[in-house]
Amino acid sequence: MKPPDILDLLKQQDKGEEAADALARAVESILKRLRRGESVSLPGLGRLVPEGGRHVRLEPAPKRGGRREPR
16 A cells, blocks of 8 residues: 555544544433433434433424425
């Protein structure tokens, strides 16, 4: 492997680690809000609503109406 190829692989690995860290922070934030009894909005999916104890209910997002108009 050439040195530039090795550098490219290391850069990609760093980006993957950064993405994993960001995901871990997002999940931790969601869990913290649920533990406080707050609902959490998940755009495009719906809302997570705590139901006491360790139970959470997903309220699906309303479906968007119909077909799109052709451009």
